Amino acid sequence: MQVTHDKKLLIAIGRSRKAAQWQNKEMLWSEFLDKLANTTRTRETVNDYAAMTKAERDNIKDVGGFVGGYLKNGRRSSASVVNRCLICLDADNADTGLLDDLDMTFINAYALYSTHSHTPEKMRLRLIVPLSRTVTPDEYAAISRRIADDLRLSRFDPTTFEPARLMYWPSTPEDGEFVFRYADQPFLDPDDVLATYADWQDASLWPTTQPVEAKMRRTVSKQEDPLIKRGIIGAFCRAHSITDVLENILADRYNPTAQADRYTFAGGSTTGGLVVYDDKYAFSHHATDPASGKLCNAFDLVRWHLFTPGGTAPDGSRVGDDASSMKRMQEYAAQDEATRCTLAEERRAQAVQEFGDLDALEAQIAATEPQNNSWQEQLELDKQGKVKDTLGNLTLILRNDLRLKDIAYNIFGMLMRIGGWEKYKGNSAGVQRRSPYGPQRCFVRRE
Structure with a gap:
C-alpha cells in the first residue's frame, strides 16, 4: 500500500495465541496496512459464530496475531515487553460516532479494522496508532489511556491497555461485514501525549483509573469471597490478607504510598498503580508488573510474582505454563507456616463440629496435662492442603494427640x-x- 508517511516498525508475530515463541520482525507501516486490509474468511456464518461456546470462538478467530512491539527472547509476557511502536486498542463498544471522531479530531496516522465478532448492529473495531518513536511499557500505559479517553473511554475494553496484549490478524465469518480504513497522516509523537499529564508517572492521574476501578468493584462484588474458598487457595487467603502479602511476602516488589489502598510496583517507573479492594483483592495498572491487568486474590498475587508462567521461581528453576505455575504455588502454600496453622485450626474446628464431645474431652485433658498443638503444623500436606495418608503422619498423630492417650x-x-x-x-x-x-x-x- 502506498502511503506518504511510512517507516519501519519492529513488532512480534505469533502463529496463534498459544504460541510459546514469537518472532520479532521488521515491517514497514505500509506493509502492515496491507496485512490489515485483507481479512481471512472463515467457514461459519455470523449466526453460527454467535451460537458457539467461548472456547470454540477463540479457536475460530485465532488466525495468528501480533504484539505491537519488541518482545525479549520472543516470549509474550508483561515482563518481556521491551518497547512498543504501535498503540493497539479494542473498541468493543464502538459506534458510528467513533468513525466520525477519528475523521474530525484525530490528526495522526491510524488503521481501523473490524474484529471477528463485529456486526453492523454491534460494532467491534480495533484501532492501531503508529508512534514516531518507541515507548516503554509504562509510557504505553499512559499514552494508550489518553488516546482512549479522547475518543470516549466507554467505547474501549478496560483491559485493552496491557503492553503484552496480542491482537489477532483480521478474520471474518463467511457472511460477515469486514471494515477497514486508515489515515495517511504523520505518526503520533508520544511526548505530545505525555505532556498532557501533570505527571504521567502517577497512575492515579490516568483517565482510566476511576472507570476501571468502578468496573473492578462491580467485578469484585460478583466474585466468590476468597476467604470462603475451599482447599489450599482459601486457606492461604484466610492466612494472608492482601496487605500482609504486599508488606511481607512481596515486600521487595511493592512500596506503600500515601494512600492506604495503593501501592507502587518497585520494578516500574509509575507510582500508585496497584489498587487494593477490601483487603481481599488487588488490581495492578503497572504495565511491567507480572500481575498487571489481573484481578488477584492473595494466592493469585503471590503466584504471579513468585511463579510467573514462563518465568523463574525463587529457587532459580524454570516455571512452565499456567498449570505448572498453579501447581508450584499450591506446593508453596502447603509449606507456608501461616497457611499450615490455619489449616490445623480449621481441621480441629471441623472435628468439633462433627464430634460434639471433643470440647468437653479437651477441657478434661487440659485440666490434667499441658497441651501444645504445634505438632499439627508438622503434618505433611498435599497441594490441596489435605493431610497425606502416610506412616509418618500417622505416627506423629499417635504420639502427640492427647485425645488418643x-x-x-x-x-x-x-x-x-x-x-x-x-x-x-x-x-x-x-x-x-x-x-x-x-x-x-x-x-x-x-x-
Missing part, C-alpha cells in the same frame, strides 16, 4: 482397649494375680 493394644489378647490403664494388683499375701494369657499382661500405648 488412652487407646491401647493388648498384644497377648490381641484386643484394643479405650479407657483406663489396667493395673494388676497382688493378693493379700502380696502374690501377683496370674493372667490367663501368661504370667503377666502387657499393654502397648502411646508414650
Whole structure:
C-alpha cells in the first residue's frame, strides 16, 4: 500500500495465541496496512459464530496475531515487553460516532479494522496508532489511556491497555461485514501525549483509573469471597490478607504510598498503580508488573510474582505454563507456616463440629496435662492442603494427640482397649494375680 508517511516498525508475530515463541520482525507501516486490509474468511456464518461456546470462538478467530512491539527472547509476557511502536486498542463498544471522531479530531496516522465478532448492529473495531518513536511499557500505559479517553473511554475494553496484549490478524465469518480504513497522516509523537499529564508517572492521574476501578468493584462484588474458598487457595487467603502479602511476602516488589489502598510496583517507573479492594483483592495498572491487568486474590498475587508462567521461581528453576505455575504455588502454600496453622485450626474446628464431645474431652485433658498443638503444623500436606495418608503422619498423630492417650493394644489378647490403664494388683499375701494369657499382661500405648 502506498502511503506518504511510512517507516519501519519492529513488532512480534505469533502463529496463534498459544504460541510459546514469537518472532520479532521488521515491517514497514505500509506493509502492515496491507496485512490489515485483507481479512481471512472463515467457514461459519455470523449466526453460527454467535451460537458457539467461548472456547470454540477463540479457536475460530485465532488466525495468528501480533504484539505491537519488541518482545525479549520472543516470549509474550508483561515482563518481556521491551518497547512498543504501535498503540493497539479494542473498541468493543464502538459506534458510528467513533468513525466520525477519528475523521474530525484525530490528526495522526491510524488503521481501523473490524474484529471477528463485529456486526453492523454491534460494532467491534480495533484501532492501531503508529508512534514516531518507541515507548516503554509504562509510557504505553499512559499514552494508550489518553488516546482512549479522547475518543470516549466507554467505547474501549478496560483491559485493552496491557503492553503484552496480542491482537489477532483480521478474520471474518463467511457472511460477515469486514471494515477497514486508515489515515495517511504523520505518526503520533508520544511526548505530545505525555505532556498532557501533570505527571504521567502517577497512575492515579490516568483517565482510566476511576472507570476501571468502578468496573473492578462491580467485578469484585460478583466474585466468590476468597476467604470462603475451599482447599489450599482459601486457606492461604484466610492466612494472608492482601496487605500482609504486599508488606511481607512481596515486600521487595511493592512500596506503600500515601494512600492506604495503593501501592507502587518497585520494578516500574509509575507510582500508585496497584489498587487494593477490601483487603481481599488487588488490581495492578503497572504495565511491567507480572500481575498487571489481573484481578488477584492473595494466592493469585503471590503466584504471579513468585511463579510467573514462563518465568523463574525463587529457587532459580524454570516455571512452565499456567498449570505448572498453579501447581508450584499450591506446593508453596502447603509449606507456608501461616497457611499450615490455619489449616490445623480449621481441621480441629471441623472435628468439633462433627464430634460434639471433643470440647468437653479437651477441657478434661487440659485440666490434667499441658497441651501444645504445634505438632499439627508438622503434618505433611498435599497441594490441596489435605493431610497425606502416610506412616509418618500417622505416627506423629499417635504420639502427640492427647485425645488418643488412652487407646491401647493388648498384644497377648490381641484386643484394643479405650479407657483406663489396667493395673494388676497382688493378693493379700502380696502374690501377683496370674493372667490367663501368661504370667503377666502387657499393654502397648502411646508414650
